[in-house]
Amino acid sequence: MNEMLKIYSKLQHVYDEVYYDPVACTIQLPCYRMTAYIAENGLPEIEMEYNCRQYRKSFENHDSLYSFLSGVMSKHITFRQIDECTIIADGLTSVTPKNIRIFRAVLNTVIGFPLAVFGVLLAVEGVFFNVDYSSPSLLFELCPLPLALAMTVVGASMLHHGFTKKPIATHGALIYGLGTAITGFALAMIMVTYGDKSEDIGIADMIGMTFLFALVLGIGIAMIVGGLLMKRDSSSNAMYRILRRIPHRLTSEEVKALVEKIKEKTITEAIEITIAPFGNMGVTDSKLGGLHYWDASMPYPENMCFIAQFNLSQLPKTKKLPHEGMLQFFSDCEENCKVVYHKKTDPNFTEETARSLGIQAYANSDIMPFESECGLEFKLTEMLMDTSNIFSEKIIQDAARELGFKIEKDVTLDELSLDSDTTGHHLLGYPCFSQDDPREPNGKYNTLLFQLDSEMSEHFPIMWGDYGVADFFINDKDLENLSFDDVFFTWDCY
Numbered sequence: 001m002n003e004m005l006k007i008y009s010k011l012q013h014v015y016d017e018v019y020y021d022p023v024a025c026t027i028q029l030p031c032y033r034m035t036a037y038i039a040e041n042g043l044p045e046i047e048m049e050y051n052c053r054q055y056r057k058s059f060e061n062h063d064s065l066y067s068f069l070s071g072v073m074s075k076h077i078t079f080r081q082i083d084e085c086t087i088i089a090d091g092l093t094s095v096t097p098k099n100i101r102i103f104r105a106v107l108n109t110v111i112g113f114p115l116a117v118f119g120v121l122l123a124v125e126g127v128f129f130n131v132d133y134s135s136p137s138l139l140f141e142l143c144p145l146p147l148a149l150a151m152t153v154v155g156a157s158m159l160h161h162g163f164t165k166k167p168i169a170t171h172g173a174l175i176y177g178l179g180t181a182i183t184g185f186a187l188a189m190i191m192v193t194y195g196d197k198s199e200d201i202g203i204a205d206m207i208g209m210t211f212l213f214a215l216v217l218g219i220g221i222a223m224i225v226g227g228l229l230m231k232r233d234s235s236s237n238a239m240y241r242i243l244r245r246i247p248h249r250l251t252s253e254e255v256k257a258l259v260e261k262i263k264e265k266t267i268t269e270a271i272e273i274t275i276a277p278f279g280n281m282g283v284t285d286s287k288l289g290g291l292h293y294w295d296a297s298m299p300y301p302e303n304m305c306f307i308a309q310f311n312l313s314q315l316p317k318t319k320k321l322p323h324e325g326m327l328q329f330f331s332d333c334e335e336n337c338k339v340v341y342h343k344k345t346d347p348n349f350t351e352e353t354a355r356s357l358g359i360q361a362y363a364n365s366d367i368m369p370f371e372s373e374c375g376l377e378f379k380l381t382e383m384l385m386d387t388s389n390i391f392s393e394k395i396i397q398d399a400a401r402e403l404g405f406k407i408e409k410d411v412t413l414d415e416l417s418l419d420s421d422t423t424g425h426h427l428l429g430y431p432c433f434s435q436d437d438p439r440e441p442n443g444k445y446n447t448l449l450f451q452l453d454s455e456m457s458e459h460f461p462i463m464w465g466d467y468g469v470a471d472f473f474i475n476d477k478d479l480e481n482l483s484f485d486d487v488f489f490t491w492d493c494y
Helices: 003-012 062-073 098-128 144-163 170-195 203-229 252-266 351-356 392-403 476-480
Strands: 019-021 026-028 035-038 044-050 053-058 078-083 086-090 242-245 268-276 305-311 326-331 337-342 374-383 425-428 447-453 469-474 488-492
Touching (some): 003 019, 003 026, 003 035, 044 062, 170 203, 337 469, 447 476, 469 476
Antiparallel strands (some): 019 026, 026 035, 053 242, 268 425, 305 326, 326 337, 425 447, 447 469, 469 488
């Protein structure tokens, strides 16, 4: 007969409602939809429902499991909610394994019995039969008595601790025993101080010693009281009582529905950018680096390097960007940036015009991610949000709420197997990060404007630090109004 069947047999003698599944070797209780079983690690475990949520608890041995199940059925154990992930079983008393009980009994007997016997002998023989009660130093002669009584109390307490069914907590017993020994020592020293009639001890010395040993006596008494107040049963601590919530698992059909809802909420247009180092690049063409367009009536960005420009008439048509004009990106390649939108470009602007404005073909800076200019090719695509996005958690929860699903707060898009690739160079879409998304969860920079990734191309290498990636973010309302004064620039690397 296996252990689970033994537990069932003992429970069934008292509670007819308990059910045993011989195939799965599980015990089912009618209350809390509780099921007990053996986990993969070989230890007994229960799952239960409380406030419409599932919780799980593991036990150290089968005796503890039986104690828990019988306590639930007898209603001696009650549950209360601590937080949304934790409940506590009040009234739960664990069962110490048999081998531990035997070891405790033997250890306490070996130490406690000699202490108790020797303490009694010392008190009877050494004090009551060998003390001159007419002596003026009677208090001094009686000083071994507190020590003898302390030994007796500690020894008797150890014997009780070794054989009682519900012993005081182990740490409580140690504190109690040490406190008793300290108390006996302090009382003995006080008796020595006041019982010794030697004229060598001055008043100041007696006051000092009295204060010292009174302090020790107070500590000992406090330890005795503290030890007695310790909770019974050394295994019955808060961690034993805690039952952790089981994360809610969606069915395969629910996962599919949730993924489709997330796709519906996050799918967006993106313009995929491909490096074209041998393209025909004019001064008003889309490009990285090099001589570029500029409106002479505007002040040129100071202390900034030219990163890229996009001739919007050369881009695939999208709903988020205008279909004409020029969008340019500047940055100090640290944390500052400048994004400029020219509604119209001068068709007569040439390379000579650019040079006359003092525009350099290449920025002379070691912090630039590339060293020359490069043409670009574009492709309209669609993109989905990935787990690295700071807004992904809210999207998942919103999608689940709309579908009426209950899911955990820490569910990620990776767990849902949402196929999304946000790496590479692109306008719009979603960002990727080498480390973490630096934006605030409720922040205003909720839209990616431009991402420039690292690329180890033979003809045009781009490198942000150690294979990093750079992103320009903007608020969706600002983008809609074509206002580019407030753009957040960030880059990180491995």
